[in-house]
Amino acid sequence: MSDPVIEAQDLVFRWPNATQPTVRLPHWTLAPGERVFVHGPSGSGKSTWLSLLAGVLTPSSGSLKVLGQDLAQLSPTGRDRFRADHLGVVFQQFNLLPWLSGLDNVTLSCTFSASRRARAQPLASNASHLLTELGLTPSEWHRPAAQLSVGQQQRVALARALMGRPALILADEPTSALDADHQARFLSLLLDQCQAQGTSLIFVSHDLRLQSHFDRTHALSAGATA
Amino acid sequence: MKSLMTLAWASAWSRRLSLGIVVLGIAVSSCLLLLIERVRQDVRHSFNASIVGVDLVVGPRSGDIALLLQTVFHIGQVPHTLSWEAYERLGQDPAVAWRVPLMQGDHLRGFPVMGTEASYFQHLRQSDGQALQWRAGRAFEGLFEAVIGHEVAQQLGLRVGQTVALSHGLAQQADHDHDHDHDDAPSKGQGLTRGHADKPLRIVGVLAPTGTPQDRTVWVDLQSLTALHLDWMGGAPIPGFRIPAEQVRKFNLQPKTLNAALVGLHQPQQVLAVQRRWNTQTGEALQAVMPGVALDALWALIAQFERSLQAISALVIAVGLGGMAGTLLAGLNERRREMAVLRALGASPHHWAGLLCLESLSVTALGLLLGVLSLHGLVWGLADWAVSAHGVRLAWRWPSVEEWALMAGVMATGWLCGLLPALKAWTMALSDGLMPRS
Numbered sequence: 001m002s003d004p005v006i007e008a009q010d011l012v013f014r015w016p017n018a019t020q021p022t023v024r025l026p027h028w029t030l031a032p033g034e035r036v037f038v039h040g041p042s043g044s045g046k047s048t049w050l051s052l053l054a055g056v057l058t059p060s061s062g063s064l065k066v067l068g069q070d071l072a073q074l075s076p077t078g079r080d081r082f083r084a085d086h087l088g089v090v091f092q093q094f095n096l097l098p099w100l101s102g103l104d105n106v107t108l109s110c111t112f113s114a115s116r117r118a119r120a121q122p123l124a125s126n127a128s129h130l131l132t133e134l135g136l137t138p139s140e141w142h143r144p145a146a147q148l149s150v151g152q153q154q155r156v157a158l159a160r161a162l163m164g165r166p167a168l169i170l171a172d173e174p175t176s177a178l179d180a181d182h183q184a185r186f187l188s189l190l191l192d193q194c195q196a197q198g199t200s201l202i203f204v205s206h207d208l209r210l211q212s213h214f215d216r217t218h219a220l221s222a223g224a225t226a
Numbered sequence: 227m228k229s230l231m232t233l234a235w236a237s238a239w240s241r242r243l244s245l246g247i248v249v250l251g252i253a254v255s256s257c258l259l260l261l262i263e264r265v266r267q268d269v270r271h272s273f274n275a276s277i278v279g280v281d282l283v284v285g286p287r288s289g290d291i292a293l294l295l296q297t298v299f300h301i302g303q304v305p306h307t308l309s310w311e312a313y314e315r316l317g318q319d320p321a322v323a324w325r326v327p328l329m330q331g332d333h334l335r336g337f338p339v340m341g342t343e344a345s346y347f348q349h350l351r352q353s354d355g356q357a358l359q360w361r362a363g364r365a366f367e368g369l370f371e372a373v374i375g376h377e378v379a380q381q382l383g384l385r386v387g388q389t390v391a392l393s394h395g396l397a398q399q400a401d402h403d404h405d406h407d408h409d410d411a412p413s414k415g416q417g418l419t420r421g422h423a424d425k426p427l428r429i430v431g432v433l434a435p436t437g438t439p440q441d442r443t444v445w446v447d448l449q450s451l452t453a454l455h456l457d458w459m460g461g462a463p464i465p466g467f468r469i470p471a472e473q474v475r476k477f478n479l480q481p482k483t484l485n486a487a488l489v490g491l492h493q494p495q496q497v498l499a500v501q502r503r504w505n506t507q508t509g510e511a512l513q514a515v516m517p518g519v520a521l522d523a524l525w526a527l528i529a530q531f532e533r534s535l536q537a538i539s540a541l542v543i544a545v546g547l548g549g550m551a552g553t554l555l556a557g558l559n560e561r562r563r564e565m566a567v568l569r570a571l572g573a574s575p576h577h578w579a580g581l582l583c584l585e586s587l588s589v590t591a592l593g594l595l596l597g598v599l600s601l602h603g604l605v606w607g608l609a610d611w612a613v614s615a616h617g618v619r620l621a622w623r624w625p626s627v628e629e630w631a632l633m634a635g636v637m638a639t640g641w642l643c644g645l646l647p648a649l650k651a652w653t654m655a656l657s658d659g660l661m662p663r664s
Contacts, residue, residue, distance in 0.1 A: 047659070047661050048659075051660040054660045056569070056659050080572050080574040083572045084572020084573075085572070087572075089660070091570070095567060096567065097236070099236055099240035104236075108567075111229050111230065111573075112568075112572035113572055172661065
């Protein structure tokens with residue numbers, strides 16, 4: 001088996017002035033192409049965990065390696081660049097810059113990373129290919145993002161996360177704002193694309209019905225050992 | 227970097243209303259700042275350029291500035307006069323190379339008329355030191371011939387060969403009956419309101435524009451002025467007494483008094499000695515003024531006022547740029563999602579702060595550019611009015627060193643004001659983490 005995409009060892013994160021650690025992971029790994037469903041109650045540190053993986057926060061102790069790179073050894077700017085190079089992120093909503101078109105929002109993911117831009121060439125045709133795969137028509141993706149429905153916006157956000165074949169996609173409740181039909185459709189598109197690209201996926205949701213679609217489930221509990 | 231610029235532009239365009247108002251405010255305030263500086267410089271230039279080539283102005287004792295303002299710029303009045311004898315003695319001073327008499331009198335539809343000698347046009351210089359240029363014609367040579375400035379010719383539509391009648395009195399007193407004169411001057415010749423229609427002047431020359439009050443002046447020979455007033459006394463025509471134009475040559479047309487004399491020296495470095503000699507003469511109370519020194523005194527006098535104007539316009543700029551900082555700061559909260567999206571895509575806090583800096587600099591630059599453009603629009607639009615109403619030529623020209631400095635100051639202040647929202651953006655980017663905090 002090849003090197004894990006994520007490898008956490010004795011990972012602890014504690015907010016300043018907090019008595020209990022918010023995140024504690026003695027040992028946790030994610031294999032390439034593996035898709036994990038993460039759930040937990042409010043305050044269980046889901047957002048903090050994602051921020052750690054994205055390199056926006058650094059562990060209080062222990063080590064966290066993403067693609068073999070210990071994030072704590074990078075400078076803050078280096079971690080930002082690492083995120084731009086290797087990660088795709090999808091939020092629950094408000095993923096897009098509303099004044100840009102859907103297409104421009106997709107190519108936006110290559111703004112802060114030269115290597116990603118290089119991988120995603122030719123930008124326009126790759127972006128429109130992804131958007132087509134995700135069921136968006138050219139007339140839709142040329143519209144300002146503000147005029148798209150929430151479901152369409154989430155698919156544009158997904159296309160953006162997939163641009164340049166990142167190793168890992170972090171999805172933070174990406175289906176919560178969608179109705180049941182769109183949820184199912186979005187989820188299958190997400191899983192298909194990750195499979196097609198060989199991308200690992202961390203999917204955070206409180207909707208336990210969705211966990212059957214994933215390789216495994218990981219439960220976070222407030223302040224507790226995972 | 228190019229895509230960052232387009233990103234910043236698209237984001238700013240989505241907030242174009244509030245940013246547009248900020249740009250407009252900066253445009254208006256920088257236009258005001260630059261306009262004040264421009265008028266200040268052009269007034270000085272216009273005044274300084276009016277007496278190039280003149281080493282001393284000699285006239286009755288009255289005060290440096292008053293004498294200069296009256297003789298050269300036709301502003302105000304000096305109650306005393308310079309006697310013809312004193313003028314003659316000036317010519318005998320071995321240091322004096324040339325002298326030209328000046329006698330103010332009458333006006334031509336609001337433009338002041340100066341009595342002098344034809345040599346005036348040889349001795350006076352343009353601001354660049356060149357001799358005065360002729361647009362048409364020549365200097366006056368005899369009685370009832372007149373030379374007019376460029377502005378006079380333009381505004382009154384006068385050409386060489388035409389004849390005009392002067393109105394009696396000084397130009398600044400005549401402003402209110404300007405239109406009246408315009409209609410009636412050629413025909414009227416009755417009673418107290420009578421002008422000089424019985425002795426019309428023939429225009430023999432038009433000067434090229436100089437950008438000084440000279441453009442607004444009519445010159446005649448001193449003797450013409452005397453001749454016009456032979457049958458006048460105490461500022462009014464003598465009732466029942468007329469001397470026709472063809473008979474004036476029988477009279478002595480030498481004036482008894484002058485307003486002042488312009489003097490050029492053989493050796494300009496002797497100017498202090500000559501000035502002292504004439505200032506301390508016994509007998510007639512005379513005064514010799516160095517025009518440059520008197521003008522400097524005038525500028526020093528109004529410097530305080532200028533500084534207040536500049537301070538006010540600087541404050542207006544500060545308000546405009548402060549408004550920009552406020553608008554950008556207030557906008558940061560609404561841009562949290564935008565920031566979160568860019569952060570998730572790998573933007574660093576310094577990218578985000580940089581975008582804010584770029585925005586404040588662009589807004590300042592755009593406002594300034596608009597301000598400069600409207601300044602030039604104003605200068606272009608107001609030039610005619612400024613010349614005709616105040617004798618100040620607002621020339622279209624590239625910004626002066628001082629104006630560049632002001633513009634740089636505005637940019638620097640804009641940059642400083644932009645640092646505050648940028649700093650705030652930076653700390654927000656650090657504290658917000660990956661997810662937008664709503």
